[in-house]
Amino acid sequence: MSFVKVCTLADLPTVGAVQASFDGRLVAIARDSSGEVHAFDDTCTHANVSLSEGDLDSGTIECWLHGSRFDMTSGEPTGLPATQPIAIHTVKIEGEDVLVALTD
DSSP: OOOEEEEEGGGSOSSEEEEEEETTEEEEEEEOTTSOEEEEESBOTTTOOBGGGSEEETTEEEOTTTOOEEETTTOOEEETTOOSOOOEEEEEEETTEEEEEOOO
């Protein structure tokens, strides 16, 4: 598994997401209300828009366009209209650095 530094913890909002681009993919890096950091593909599987612009709530991210929700741990949709999951990536924190290993 190959990890890449994508940002620092200081780059993340207290609760919310930012977009990162590396290895040809757009990835959302999100910190939830418990402080856990998640990484997942930054494209809604329903409407092809950026998920990092959506709202986080109780371990899910909501697409700002049509309200689809995705579990940030499993990638599974938890609210329609999306029916296809998003790819989840592995996160490792080293000091203040956020490193991500992409999933196929």
